[in-house]
Amino acid sequence: MLSWISKILLAIIIILGHVILSNSNNFLFSSINLPIIFLVLFINFFDIPTKLIFVIFWGLILDIYSNLPFGSFLTTLFLVEIFLDILFYNFFTDQSFYSSLVLLFSGLTIYNFVLMLIIIASYFLGFTDWFINQRYIEQYLSQLLINGCLIIIGFYWFNKLAK
Amino acid sequence: MLDKILKYFLYGLLAIIVVIFLHYLGWLRQVESLLIKGLSPLQENINQVVKGSKNFYERWLKKRDLLKENEQLKNQLIKLAIDDSRLKALQEENELLKKELNFVEESKLKFVSAKIISGVSDPFSRSVIINRGKRDGLEKGLAVVASEGILVGKISEVYDDFSKVILLNDNSSKVAATIQNLDHTVGLVEGQYGLSFSMTNIPQNQEVKEGDKVVTSGLEGKIPKNLLIAEVESVKSTENEIFKTAILKPIISLDNLSYVEIIVP
Numbered sequence: 514m515l516s517w518i519s520k521i522l523l524a525i526i527i528i529l530g531h532v533i534l535s536n537s538n539n540f541l542f543s544s545i546n547l548p549i550i551f552l553v554l555f556i557n558f559f560d561i562p563t564k565l566i567f568v569i570f571w572g573l574i575l576d577i578y579s580n581l582p583f584g585s586f587l588t589t590l591f592l593v594e595i596f597l598d599i600l601f602y603n604f605f606t607d608q609s610f611y612s613s614l615v616l617l618f619s620g621l622t623i624y625n626f627v628l629m630l631i632i633i634a635s636y637f638l639g640f641t642d643w644f645i646n647q648r649y650i651e652q653y654l655s656q657l658l659i660n661g662c663l664i665i666i667g668f669y670w671f672n673k674l675a676k
Numbered sequence: 677m678l679d680k681i682l683k684y685f686l687y688g689l690l691a692i693i694v695v696i697f698l699h700y701l702g703w704l705r706q707v708e709s710l711l712i713k714g715l716s717p718l719q720e721n722i723n724q725v726v727k728g729s730k731n732f733y734e735r736w737l738k739k740r741d742l743l744k745e746n747e748q749l750k751n752q753l754i755k756l757a758i759d760d761s762r763l764k765a766l767q768e769e770n771e772l773l774k775k776e777l778n779f780v781e782e783s784k785l786k787f788v789s790a791k792i793i794s795g796v797s798d799p800f801s802r803s804v805i806i807n808r809g810k811r812d813g814l815e816k817g818l819a820v821v822a823s824e825g826i827l828v829g830k831i832s833e834v835y836d837d838f839s840k841v842i843l844l845n846d847n848s849s850k851v852a853a854t855i856q857n858l859d860h861t862v863g864l865v866e867g868q869y870g871l872s873f874s875m876t877n878i879p880q881n882q883e884v885k886e887g888d889k890v891v892t893s894g895l896e897g898k899i900p901k902n903l904l905i906a907e908v909e910s911v912k913s914t915e916n917e918i919f920k921t922a923i924l925k926p927i928i929s930l931d932n933l934s935y936v937e938i939i940v941p
Contacts, residue, residue, distance in 0.1 A: 529718060565684055578796040578805060580848065583699045
């Protein structure tokens with residue numbers, strides 16, 4: 514098993530490679546999806562938490578660099594990883610060439626499908642800068658806090674009255 | 677196993693929701709800035725090597741084309757020299773007329789030069805990261821031009837030392853523009869899936885023809901007027917629609933940018 518430093522280095526190399534390939538303006542190179550190839554090839558080499566940390570790190574970097582709504586790549590890569598694990602541990606467990614091909618096909622399909630859905634949703638719902646902004650989140654958090662407090666008070670009084 | 681995956685799914689989902697929330701609250705800014713800062717030296721070097729090898733390959737491949745192009749450019753240069761002399765004469769005349777009419781001299785534009793560190797492109801998004809940020813006086817919405825003074829994008833996000841630039845061909849890019857025709861048609865230059873861009877919202881009665889130059893209209897506060905954007909390649913018009921669309925041809929390629937300049941107020 515690899516040490517944590519090696520894992521971090523590997524994750525950085527993969528994501529930098531992916532960013533450079535995607536930005537190469539060459540149809541062939543920009544079609545290569547290094548994170549998904551890595552996830553499929555090394556699906557049994559790393560445990561699930563490590564793979565999840567990998568995809569969250571990759572998603573975070575891609576979201577920082579990209580102009581899509583923040584969280585698009587985080588969510589997409591995360592869903593791809595979970596789906597690949599479900600397929601691998603329950604259906605395609607033999608790690609054969611054909612299983613890898615099926616996993617790659619599924620991974621790429623989910624990646625494109627989820628990313629497309631997020632982009633369409635962001636376009637139609639308009640949750641870009643003006644919709645989900647700091648004020649919106651603060652309002653949401655304050656709603657959670659205030660309503661949570663009301664539930665606590667209500668729960669306390671309800672229990673007290675029940676006794 | 678499914679239970680285990682489901683458990684990790686919930687943990688992961690929670691982590692992602694927290695990260696997204698923290699980002700929109702602005703609490704992740706320092707971490708994001710650090711990540712860009714940490715990765716930028718490596719990214720910058722690899723980027724330069726990739727660009728260098730790509731240029732070498734292209735030059736080697738296109739040697740014959742380049743010779744032909746060189747010949748054409750030489751001819752064009754002669755024509756431009758003639759135009760230049762005419763322009764200078766007109767400029768002098770303009771200066772004279774302005775003085776006579778007591779025109780207030782327009783404020784000179786201030787530029788901040790920046791190097792492109794990295795970028796991400798997918799079918800919907802085209803953006804790059806530059807090595808200038810809040811500390812250099814940059815802010816969201818400022819115009820980004822190539823060294824020739826051609827608009828290539830807008831600042832979309834600013835960190836302390838870095839900024840994100842949304843290029844004109846990004847799907848969500850919109851810039852208020854004017855066509856340099858008789859009607860001075862006003863419209864919006866919008867990105868087309870990272871491939872090219874077009875000008876929309878052109879009223880049907882306006883006459884737009886191939887080769888017309890498209891410049892910024894100055895309607896957006898932070899983008900100065902008359903920055904060259906592109907030229908009209910073709911016009912798409914449907915009788916039933918109120919507006920028509922002009923397909924634009926970029927003046928320079930947005931794919932091989934290395935350095936850009938930002939116009940600061």
